[in-house]
Structure formats: structure tokens, C-alpha cells
Amino acid sequence: MIVQVRSRNCYSSKRMEGNQQKVEANILVLGAEKVGKSALTVRFLTRRFIGEYGDIESIYSHADQIDGRDICFNIWDSLCQQNGEESGHISDRQLQWTDGYILVYSICDRTSFNVVQEQVQCIRQAKQKLASTAPIIIVGNKRDLQHLRTVSSEEGRLLARSADCGFFEVSAAETYHSVLMVFHELFELIREARAFKKGNAGFKGIVRSMSAVFGRKRTD
Ligand SMILES: Nc1nc2c(ncn2[C@@H]2O[C@H](COP(=O)(O)OP(=O)(O)OP(=O)(O)O)[C@@H](O)[C@H]2O)c(=O)[nH]1
Numbered sequence: 001m002i003v004q005v006r007s008r009n010c011y012s013s014k015r016m017e018g019n020q021q022k023v024e025a026n027i028l029v030l031g032a033e034k035v036g037k038s039a040l041t042v043r044f045l046t047r048r049f050i051g052e053y054g055d056i057e058s059i060y061s062h063a064d065q066i067d068g069r070d071i072c073f074n075i076w077d078s079l080c081q082q083n084g085e086e087s088g089h090i091s092d093r094q095l096q097w098t099d100g101y102i103l104v105y106s107i108c109d110r111t112s113f114n115v116v117q118e119q120v121q122c123i124r125q126a127k128q129k130l131a132s133t134a135p136i137i138i139v140g141n142k143r144d145l146q147h148l149r150t151v152s153s154e155e156g157r158l159l160a161r162s163a164d165c166g167f168f169e170v171s172a173a174e175t176y177h178s179v180l181m182v183f184h185e186l187f188e189l190i191r192e193a194r195a196f197k198k199g200n201a202g203f204k205g206i207v208r209s210m211s212a213v214f215g216r217k218r219t220d
């Protein structure tokens, strides 16, 4: 079961406020079990770290402002599905819903880092199928537990670079600001991806118009 939670100021999608259109971004938070997906999400939503979050899958809607612009974040705090051999399975519904991904691992848990690697591959393969350009940010969480670290910062950075993803190491337990940066950076990447897609569509439109004017080149 997925619980849907909407904040008071975020009830209408793409609502017009004055002359400004509200921008929506669907963000899917993925990763292995107990890496801090909910802690990260709740930190962003409430600025607080509660400690225990239970195992409820929720989609939260949250109103925010970036550079004076109203944004509505829809954040899907997922549960790690154990799908036979394949850990960290991502459903088609999730892949179609999302505009951007946050893939979380714990710096103290190498298995969770491996799950993120698998999820990056899964998203990249799906991208070819869906022709989607949803950006990814990889997050190494629990940075406060340095003495238990098993995944180096360098490994995280390398994975992100090789897969063309953003990268942050954070502690949802200790800091709000770095968590805020993760969500805002992802929003920027989503905005860039949308602008790129729009630019491409415009270019294709120009090519189509030119074909209409000058006629298609016959290939037969
Ligand atoms: N020390 C430390 N503990 C954290 C941090 N983030 C989360 N935790 C703890 O890690 C445990 C799991 O956190 P959750 O946020 O529930 O993790 P999750 O990935 O949502 O877990 P599931 O939804 O059950 O898969 C909890 O006991 C949290 O208090 C962190 O940055 N540092």
C-alpha cells in the first residue's frame, strides 16, 4: 500500500499563481533497505530527524520555492522490493512516474552500494525503452558514521561520474542543508532535462516544417 500525503499548499498540479505556472517535479527515492530513504525524505520535508520511520511506502507532496519560483515536489519514498534474485527492483509504474531519481546507499553498507549500481543500470536500460531523460543523483548517507565506513567517497564519486549522475555524501541524522542541496540540485537537473527535451522538440518541428516546404527527398 502506498500512502499519499499532500501538504496544504500543494494540492493543485501546475496551478496558475498570478501569471506564474507552478512547476511540479516527481522524485523517486530508491535504495536498499534501511539506508535512510525515509530519513532523507522526512529531513527535507520537515527539517527534522526523527530516528525511526517504520516501513510505510508514501508519496508526499511538498510546496517549495527556488529562486522565487513556486515548486511542487512529489516525493515517492519507496520500499526496497525483494524480487527473487533481483534486489532493488524498480517497477514500470515507478519508471514512468518519475522525473528524477535519488538513489541512496549507506556508506557503512557495501551491499547497499551494489544495489545502487544495479538500480543505475536498470534505469539506464529502461531509458532506452521509455526514451526518458530523468536525471539521477546518487547519495551516500550516514556520513556521521565514519568509523563504520566500508564504501569510500571516491568509489561513490567514480560510480556517479561513470554513469553521468550527480553525487552527494550526507548525514540525514546530522544536517538539513546538505539534504536540501540534494533535492534542489535534482530539481535543477530536471529543469535542464525538460529544457533540452523542449529544445529537441522545437528542432524536430523546424525540420518537419522545412520538409513540408521543400518536400521530402525521395529515396525510392
Ligand atoms: N547514524 C545515522 N543513522 C541514520 C541516518 N539516516 C537514517 N539512519 C537510521 O537508519 C535506520 C533506517 O532509516 P530509514 O530512514 O527508515 O531507512 P529506509 O531506507 O527508509 O528503510 P526502509 O524503508 O525500511 O527500507 C533508522 O534507524 C535511522 O534512524 C544517518 O544519516 N545517520
Ligand SMILES: [Mg+2]
Binding pocket: 037, 038, 039, 053, 054, 055, 056, 077, 078, 079
Ligand atoms: Mg523507509
